Amino acid sequence: MSYRVILVEPRGVQANVFTRYLTLPLLGPISMGSELNEMGMEVRIFNENVVGRDISLSELEGDVLCLSTLTPTAERAYEIARHFKARNRQSRVIIGGIHASSVPEEASQFADHVVVGEGEQIIGDLIKYGSNEKVIKTERIADLEQLPLPDFSLLHQYQRVRITPVMTSRGCPFGCTFCTVTQMFGRRYRTISVDRVMAEVERSWNRNIFFYDDNFVVNKVRTDQLLERLISSRRKYKWFAQVRTDVTRDPDFVEKMARAGCKWVYVGFESINEDTLNAMQKNQSCEDIERSIRIFHRFGISIHGMFILGNDQDQRNVFQTTLKFCKKMKIESVQFMILTPFPGTETYSQLEAEGRLIHHLWQYYDGMHAVFEPKWMTAAELQVGMLRAFEDFYSLTRLLLDSFNTGIFLIIGGLNKISNLFHWRLSRRKFHFLIYLFARRIVSKFKHFNREYIQFLSDLKIQCIQNKNVSKWLWKESP
Known part of the structure; x- marks a missing residue:
């Protein structure tokens, strides 16, 4: 059959x-x-x-x-x-x-x-x-290696995927308390051969590759072999990957990543609070974070920094201090996320045991909605603080300033079209400009579609003041 x-x-x-x-x-x-x-x-x-x-x-x-x-x-x-x-x-x-x-x-x-x-x-x-x-x-x-090469032609309208996803490994040796990766794929790091990875890369219908690995550089020797193959490939690829800050302990390796076509890294910085990093079992320090940003930028690799807000060690000033840090370090793009207790994680078990989960409506467990009661602020303050941090980072002032700088580069470019370095910088500026527009649009739409949810959290804040009883905050129906 x-x-x-x-x-x-x-x-x-x-x-x-x-x-x-x-x-x-x-x-x-x-x-x-x-x-x-x-x-x-x-x-x-x-x-x-x-x-x-x-x-x-x-x-x-x-x-x-x-x-x-x-x-x-x-x-x-x-x-x-x-x-x-x-x-x-x-x-x-x-x-x-x-x-x-x-x-x-x-x-x-x-x-x-x-x-x-x-x-x-x-x-x-x-x-x-x-x-x-x-x-x-x-x-x-x-x-x-037993798995077949992924056949993207089976995916309806696969041509709409502008960046080809490639997975070179499964599992992560780290044990962050908020993460679902080890629950699903384990802490044993299992890899796919470099030959097999390159076969997938070369089957790509475009030159933009996203290495989906939760940590692209666990085995540096193997990753180095892949970088060599990418450098020697006739078809030059632009690629993106998720990495940890520890990769920048070897600047020469980062330089090689850049030569191999790495244009953007996604880094889970998570926090600039040492106590928060320790509580998350992140195994990195604030010094590691600052060093990694400097090293990536030294070799022209852009950074998408991911931060998690609302941990028990975070005070009300976490939004401003994190925002100030991102601006000072000139991170190209950021993603401010609310701590989310995904089922199966240590974070979920802790908050459930303490009776701090507000509801179990899973569609809001996405890193963008406050679904639990934080320790040092209300859920409403956490929600609004995250949105304001987004709006501030991608503010109209910063957008206009970037537009002005891009315009200056365009004028200079008319006089100097033979400079590859210039065109690379211009391409980055135009891309960053589009990211600003994109992020502002998303935040605006988020606020529009979540007006009732934000109001719901505000009502909880009032109940907190009046009743001081977390157990009455469980929410069973959709807003």
């Missing part, structure tokens, strides 16, 4: 404005789809963020529906599962992903089977033969 399999990565709800601008797909559905395609099954993959719309009922026609869930997309996944079952009563629903792996009992209410952990090795047999088990726990894949 030839099975018709639909794999879907759901979008976030409208309140989660950021997901509507994300066109980088998770690799899990593509990896599993490629596996099933090699087994002779008819495979279609839909990513609602990539296509920019909800999947239609007519597209939900098949024998099996596989849904990949993150916490903020879980409720949308359950909605799709209900629609699919209503239309295809004899067909099956399989749900997996980080959220389903964390709360399989919840996900099992909407699925025939819930896959906990990495699903590529069992998905084919599960579809062909089924299982008597509702919740199926998998072993982590020891040899990632």
Whole structure:
């Protein structure tokens, strides 16, 4: 029997404005789809963020529906599962992903089977033969070379993905208290060979590559081999990667990253408070953060700095001190996130045990909404403080100043078009200018779509003053 399999990565709800601008797909559905395609099954993959719309009922026609869930997309996944079952009563629903792996009992209410952990090795047999088990726990894949090369042509409208995602490893040896990575992929660092990685890179339909690894430089010797291959490649790539500050302890290595085509790094700085970093078990210091920024900038690599606000060690001045630091260090772009207690993490267990979770509406567990009561401020103050920090960093004044500088570069460029260094700097300035516009638009839309949620948090602040009773703050209905 030839099975018709639909794999879907759901979008976030409208309140989660950021997901509507994300066109980088998770690799899990593509990896599993490629596996099933090699087994002779008819495979279609839909990513609602990539296509920019909800999947239609007519597209939900098949024998099996596989849904990949993150916490903020879980409720949308359950909605799709209900629609699919209503239309295809004899067909099956399989749900997996980080959220389903964390709360399989919840996900099992909407699925025939819930896959906990990495699903590529069992998905084919599960579809062909089924299982008597509702919740199926998998072993982590020891040899990632066994997986087929991801076939992006299976993804509907894959050409809309402007940056090709490539995963070279799974797992992270660190144990940050807020992170879901080790829960899903473990702390054992498993890698894909450099030859295999380059095969994926060379299959890319463009020259922009995002290395999806949670930490691109755990094994520096192996990464160095990959850099050598990228440098010697006839096709010059521009690439981006997630790294830790510790990579800059070797400036020569960072210089080599730049020569190999690294244009942008995503760095989880998290905090400029030593106590907060220690509580997170981040294994880095403020000195590490400052050094890394200087080293990356020395070699022309732009930085997207990610900060988490609202930890128990954060006072009310955390917004201004973090903002001031970002401006002083001239970080190109920032992402101010609210501490989010994702199910399965140490952070979630602690806040749940202390009765500080405000609600369990998963669509708001996205790093942009306050869903718990902080220690030194109210949830409303945390929410508003994060938004104001965003607005200040991407302020109109900074935007106009960057526009002026870009204009000056354009004038100079008319006189000096042969300078490669100039054109590289101009390209960076134009890109940074677009990021400012993009970020301002997102924050504006976020405030618009979340007016009721922000008001809800403000009402909680009033209740806090009047009742001083956290247990009465549990919120059961959508605003």
